[in-house]
Amino acid sequence: MGGVISRRNLLGGAAGLGAAVAGSRISKRSTAFAAPNVIQDTGSRVKVLYWGSYSDVLGEAEQALVKMFNESQDEVEVEYQFQGTYEETAQKLTAALQAKQAPDVSVLSDVWWFKFYLNNTLAPLTDLLAANNIDTSDYVDSLYNEGVRNGISYWLPFARSTPLFYYNKEMFAEVGLEAAPETWEELVAVAPELVQKDGDTITRAAFAHPNSASYVAWLFQPVVWQYGGAYSDADFNIMINQEKAVEAGNFYRSSVVDGWATTPADPETDFANGLTASLMASTGSLRGITTNVGDRFGIGTGFLPKVENFGCCTGGAGLAILAGSPAEKQEAAFKYIAFATSPEGTEFWSQNTGYMPVRKSAVESETMQQFFTENPNFKTAVDQLPLTQPQDAARVFIPNGDQIIGKGLERIMVNQEEVQPVFDEVAATLTEEAQPVLEALAALQG
């Protein structure tokens, strides 16, 4: 990554802003460390339109990143436009593509980018990566590989997160646990001691599951892997109703039936209020959970517990270039993506937002190490990152796959229906929904 901005300036600023992950807002100093404005002639700069989904604290970090990029060179000028949630951004982009009003580069979430790839609207990035001398092996493998189809990259990791195990340190200490459990068995063993009841009502659970609206299918995916199963293979063969996945389903069901886990509307609020001793949640929630818990109790984090294997999936959003943009704009847009996902860019972004650093070399830098000392829970998340895997096609590539699986999980946990018949139904629906995707894929590949 070239550019006028010096690494020292950038990192100095990033370190100063590090506390943002703990909940504070980006200081107005973000303008102070950027290189001075050296651009005289803005008329000759290539203008790049960038659509994103970040507002409030995340939006300020995004604006700061764009500003740093614009001031670091004088060839490209990026304009960032906030378009609502990931869903709203994707829907707007769909309409804008039809009306030929699309931007040059857009944020697309893990469950959305593939739809645009299928419609042939994303530009291949492999040549641009090579032309800009970017060593793709420096991207965290699981994050990079998720955006690759047939050896060509279409979607580069930017605002990525993974599931993480959170626990209430005081409650765990009561039952003699000083760290996160290494296996689910360990948690199940102490679960009865963690649970508190008032009659039949659970007033304190050992663990809490979210509902389908809060992406339970995202968090259940690694548990299926831990049992040795999968939602599907890469070729869209649905496997959620096979033995291993059903075992995982039975484990989830038993957690509720045996009375140690609950399914509240908002598990993170329950956790902050001491209504549950532990939960799985996104690494992106660390900042919010830390703020909301305050000094009420100590928050511990750990890798996801194991069963037969360790398993943890990726999540979040990446950046893609729209194929309809002229070549000159695509090249300019890529310069921004290269900047935002460079080791320096990802350090700034992750320290200010709580998203995972997407470059391997970023983790080793001095400022990142210092940041870890100040935010040990963030370090747990980053340590777990190399062990993660890209998600199963059934959740991220089949339209609505996340919700189809999520509703099935609600049936086994909330209605306490038998797992096998429910997962058979889910598998049938997924297979049906996969058909148009397979046809589109066949058409795309000739």
Next chain:
Amino acid sequence: MDSQGSKPALPLQLLSYALMALVVVIVGLPLLWMALGSLKTNQEIYTLPVQWLPSAPRWDNYIDAWNAAPFGRFYLNSIIITVAGAGLELINASLTAYAFAFLRFPGKNWLFLLLLAALMIPEQVTILPNYLTLADVFGQSWINTYQGIVLPGASTAFGAFLLRQSFLSLPREVLDAARVDGCGHLRLLWDIVLPLARPVLATMALISIVAKWNDYLWPLIVTNTQLMRPLTVGLTYLFDQEGNTRWGPVMAASVFVIAPLLVIFAWAQRHIIEGIAAGATKG
């Protein structure tokens, strides 16, 4: 008038008060929660069991919210969109309703059926066609412009229908007398029909203003830049993609988003009630 003198039996009266109290709670509680929330810290909002009153009112939430995004500009945009949108709706609906109520022309019944059919089309269905149309208006893009936000919603089948029904119930003699005196259509509409239909007009204006002020989906889709967005879309600038939303400022911003509507409602309801009362005593 005699019904006003005799009071209903006590149990019935108590029941009606209980029901009224229930309605007040159902309508008022969320508003109260919002107003109280606007003065709390995130931790106080996230506390269970519920903590109703902030331990120390946090007025900074209002300042934080106002500074988080250009809310002054959002206000201006909301006012422009609402005044233009509701104004055009009123004019359109009045003219349409007048035609359907008082004019005789071929195909009137079929056209009226068409209007009723338009009543059944959900707004969401029209979003994409509207967007595609606006992307190329005589070679120009109206995306991200005021006319782009306002024009697709400038006519209202519901308003036209509502006004037509009320126009039909106006006393014919008054209209005939005006016509005999040489009143033209526009004069008749302006000087006779609209003043007589004032309560319905006020009702429709209120519905229209509230709808335009609160509209979210269309302005979000048709605008791209901060400068063109109204308050409703502006509120999303306070939300966090990862769910780490600071609810205090969100509640504070919600308070200043709905405050103008509350004022307008307080003012307009006088006209509506006056109108209903006037109608009730006439017969």
